[in-house]
Amino acid sequence: MPSQLPPEAPALVLAALGDASGTAAELAALIRGDNPQIQVRLAALGEDGKELTSELEAAARERPEDATAAIVVPLLTGPHPVVDRLISAAVASSKVQVTVTEPLGPHPLLAEALHIRLSEKSLARADRMRLLNVSSPIDAVILATVGGENAAVEAQPTAVLLASRLTLPVLVASLDSAPAVADAAGRLRGIGAQRIALSPCLLGPEAPPGLASAAAEEIGAECADVLGAHDLIANLAARAYGSVLSAD
Template structure:
């Protein structure tokens, strides 16, 4: 997939307000830490869309994306690259796991990658349920002609499908953690969105039967 195909579809930056959110400065010093988004597997699909959205909304932040793969080496490389561009006595990067909740495998790979990089790094909690996840999924559905979107507000205006099954991996806990994202996606699409698991209950077939019912 070319970089141009994963650019955000929004035409303007959207900066949510609220007492729990501090505004991001319009400019940051060159030595400001990079924001490194870490994801299981490779850095493609919906997570690439999410990274593009973050870049579009925050052009003053250096946003990097790394898939953890099987050994975390891609993340190590990103952290090393970020460290080379920053003072040795500063924080090189802030790593945000793009996951709906804690994940033992991802946590271990991230810890290994940080240690191998030798860089000064801050690792945050997992992103958790977040509107950006629903937005990225909406974009992917629209690209496959499975949803239509208002380009300014990214709300569904019509759809060729009747419902969506949001499939997860990681067992029943991962399926439960995906429920808030399913609710957010359903509100965007104005369609039913049901969570299913590829490696536990509820199975995809059960979700499909539930929707047919």
């Protein structure tokens, strides 16, 4: 990320599922604090994406007519059909020159954040110098996603990265589609894993509160917290913005 940007540099517009409070607002504050040179805007997608359209139009009014007004970063760890549709409709409605980035995952920093959330619940131990597992109280991990089967497929690289960090089997399952959490648990127990942890690959607003913990309880597993407003997630969002700038 450049330490300085010209006034006409695109705004970083964070597109948040649901409303713009809680996790989304905390992430926006973290990004602003770490990157004061970036104009950070936060738009709740709600049910129609109109707030995102308004933010894009406002960003465009502050920039030259032929310049990219904004870089939209979805606050998601993977693809989500509802969010994809809302962002596309909002961008089209704004008639503003915009770049929309991919979701925040897969990425090594995402795997690191998941590892930290596991360790906070004593479901993984970490060498704090390298943030690698040194011994484990569990035998395997289920990486839980939402957003349908495509989101589960896209989470596979993150699962591989997390498995490498933990030196444990990690399977992807979906909280709202196939492959089901129960099926993943059955596969893991079939290879001898008895102590299983569920790791929600979610910021939080993507799923109803308690959905991940309920799924873990059903299979007799422990559950890590959702990622929430982790500083590594804020870092990923800033990196997504910076990667677009560097590609131009």
